[in-house]
Amino acid sequence: MPSNPITTEERTLPVTESKEHITSPSLKGNASELRDLEAGLDNLQSDVGRKRGIDWKRVLLPILALVVLILAWQFYVSLGLKRRDQVPGPLDVLNQLVVLWGEGKVQESVWTSLQRGLIGFLISVVVATPVGLLLAQVAPLRRAFGPLISGLQVLPSVAWVPAAIIWFGLTDATVYFVVLMGAIPSIINGLISGVDQIPPQYRSVGTVLGANRLQMALQIILPAALPGYIGGLKQGWAFSWRSLMAAEIIAVGGTIGFGLGSLLDQGRALSDMAIVMSAILLILFVGILIELLVFGPIEKRLLQRRGLLAGSSR
Amino acid sequence: MPVVLENLGKRFGDGAPVLDDVNATIAKGEFVALLGASGCGKSTLLNIMAGLEKPTSGALEVPSDGAAFMFQDASLFPWLTARGNIELALQLADKSSTKASRRERANELLELVHLGGAGDKRPHELSGGMRQRVALARSLAQDRQLLLMDEPFAALDAITRDLLHDELERIWKETGRTIVFVTHNVREAVRLGQRVLLLSSRPGRVVAEWDVTEEHRTDAGRAGELTGVITRRLREEIRRHAK
Numbered sequence: 001m002p003s004n005p006i007t008t009e010e011r012t013l014p015v016t017e018s019k020e021h022i023t024s025p026s027l028k029g030n031a032s033e034l035r036d037l038e039a040g041l042d043n044l045q046s047d048v049g050r051k052r053g054i055d056w057k058r059v060l061l062p063i064l065a066l067v068v069l070i071l072a073w074q075f076y077v078s079l080g081l082k083r084r085d086q087v088p089g090p091l092d093v094l095n096q097l098v099v100l101w102g103e104g105k106v107q108e109s110v111w112t113s114l115q116r117g118l119i120g121f122l123i124s125v126v127v128a129t130p131v132g133l134l135l136a137q138v139a140p141l142r143r144a145f146g147p148l149i150s151g152l153q154v155l156p157s158v159a160w161v162p163a164a165i166i167w168f169g170l171t172d173a174t175v176y177f178v179v180l181m182g183a184i185p186s187i188i189n190g191l192i193s194g195v196d197q198i199p200p201q202y203r204s205v206g207t208v209l210g211a212n213r214l215q216m217a218l219q220i221i222l223p224a225a226l227p228g229y230i231g232g233l234k235q236g237w238a239f240s241w242r243s244l245m246a247a248e249i250i251a252v253g254g255t256i257g258f259g260l261g262s263l264l265d266q267g268r269a270l271s272d273m274a275i276v277m278s279a280i281l282l283i284l285f286v287g288i289l290i291e292l293l294v295f296g297p298i299e300k301r302l303l304q305r306r307g308l309l310a311g312s313s314r
Numbered sequence: 315m316p317v318v319l320e321n322l323g324k325r326f327g328d329g330a331p332v333l334d335d336v337n338a339t340i341a342k343g344e345f346v347a348l349l350g351a352s353g354c355g356k357s358t359l360l361n362i363m364a365g366l367e368k369p370t371s372g373a374l375e376v377p378s379d380g381a382a383f384m385f386q387d388a389s390l391f392p393w394l395t396a397r398g399n400i401e402l403a404l405q406l407a408d409k410s411s412t413k414a415s416r417r418e419r420a421n422e423l424l425e426l427v428h429l430g431g432a433g434d435k436r437p438h439e440l441s442g443g444m445r446q447r448v449a450l451a452r453s454l455a456q457d458r459q460l461l462l463m464d465e466p467f468a469a470l471d472a473i474t475r476d477l478l479h480d481e482l483e484r485i486w487k488e489t490g491r492t493i494v495f496v497t498h499n500v501r502e503a504v505r506l507g508q509r510v511l512l513l514s515s516r517p518g519r520v521v522a523e524w525d526v527t528e529e530h531r532t533d534a535g536r537a538g539e540l541t542g543v544i545t546r547r548l549r550e551e552i553r554r555h556a557k
Binding site: 034035037038039041042044045199201202204205206207208209210211215219220223224226305306307 | 364365366380381382383385387389391392393394402403406407428429432436437438439441442443444452456473474477480481
């Protein structure tokens with residue numbers, strides 16, 4: 001806008017109009033001028049959107065770290081300090097993996113375990129979410145059951161394996177029971193601590209806006225607690241994956257299928273270190289994959305949308 | 315009379331009373347500035363009017379449908395966009411409304427606070443002043459006659475605050491709301507209120523009252539005079555606690 005018209009407007013601003021259109025003694029200007037001022041401030045003060053392409057450092061750095069680790073491993077093995085069958089080198093393990101793949105064992109064990117882990121995890125989420133919300137929202141319930149839930153989270157879920165075998169025999173039920181006992185308490189605890197960290201103001205806003213108990217829980221508490229809840233889910237997944245491996249190692253045979261834990265146990269029985277290492281690497285690999293493909297993106301998106309990512313090293 | 319406060323008192327636990335014998339009436343469509351030093355129980359009084367807290371003594375009369383409330387910090391929900399925040403308020407206010415009607419109304423309200431283009435932005439992408447305008451639009455979405463405002467502009471820079479004063483005044487005139495505006499800033503109280511109530515500290519009580527006339531609004535000299543008078547009275551009130 002040229003500067004001339006503004007000054008004329010300013011000069012010709014009639015005194016009578018300002019009587020009707022009340023203006024602050026401290027602010028002088030007409031409506032459209034103020035509107036421009038406001039728009040200018042808005043543009044100056046709000047965030048400029050930043051868009052980035054693929055960040056290659058994010059992809060290359062982890063690969064580089066992996067290469068360094070494998071080289072170090074190979075170096076250690078080539079020193080010949082230990083017998084080769086006790087500490088196999090990277091190539092031995094790779095060969096073993098190829099053999100196992102050829103036998104179809106890799107596919108079978110990964111698929112069996114992953115399927116169980118995911119189904120067990122999903123059941124845990126469905127059970128733990130309402131329970132967690134209820135405990136977080138109803139004080140007497142939380143006082144009554146809170147310590148128990150925290151205790152269950154500390155209790156290693158492997159401890160349930162003997163009991164589960166006695167109750168359910170060598171069936172899939174045993175595996176699922178152990179997985180649920182591992183994952184449910186940690187998801188509940190994650191949700192509760194997420195709810196605890198909600199700024200009290202949000203509840204006041206909810207009350208003022210006229211939310212009832214259910215609306216408060218579903219439309220305000222749950223979304224507000226989402227970062228903590230996702231943290232709990234992540235931990236819940238870790239717990240169910242670990243519990244699953246423990247259960248599969250201990251409970252072998254019966255109608256229990258062949259999972260990664262079973263592969264590990266088989267390697268131990270055959271004293272074949274290459275199989276053991278292969279199984280460990282596969283278990284690790286699945287864990288990394290789930291983090292990279294599922295939780296990582298969800299968490300990142302969540303934090304980004306809430307403006308919590310600035311300055312973090314993610 | 316939308317708001318009547320009678321001998322209202324409030325104490326937390328066994329402590330000294332925060333509010334004691336507060337009396338005030340606020341007429342429909344009136345803009346009242348509630349002025350007091352920090353810690354005088356202004357916010358508590360406002361919370362009581364909003365139904366967030368209960369008085370320990372006395373009686374109060376507020377509109378049966380409750381009050382809209384605007385907090386000192388915008389307290390927008392960070393998981394919703396600016397428009398989403400307003401739509402949530404509309405949804406909670408009227409459960410039977412349709413999604414399309416809420417969206418339309420939210421856009422209207424955003425236009426009203428001059429934020430038509432920022433509906434899809436998230437709170438963290440907005441400036442403090444813009445956030446407060448979204449919060450204002452959200453409190454208007456509640457569609458209550460009474461609007462309670464708890465130092466809503468205290469954390470803003472001077473230029474933004476001046477702008478929001480103009481905007482609030484315009485919206486007040488357009489919507490005919492009854493507004494109770496809590497502040498510790500005398501200039502702000504004189505700028506906005508038709509009436510200024512001074513609340514004493516510990517216990518909080520309405521100790522003085524001034525009418526802000528049309529003349530004060532148009533004549534900077536008169537406004538400054540009144541500001542001076544009120545400031546002196548406020549300082550007197552604070553000095554009482556020096557001993």
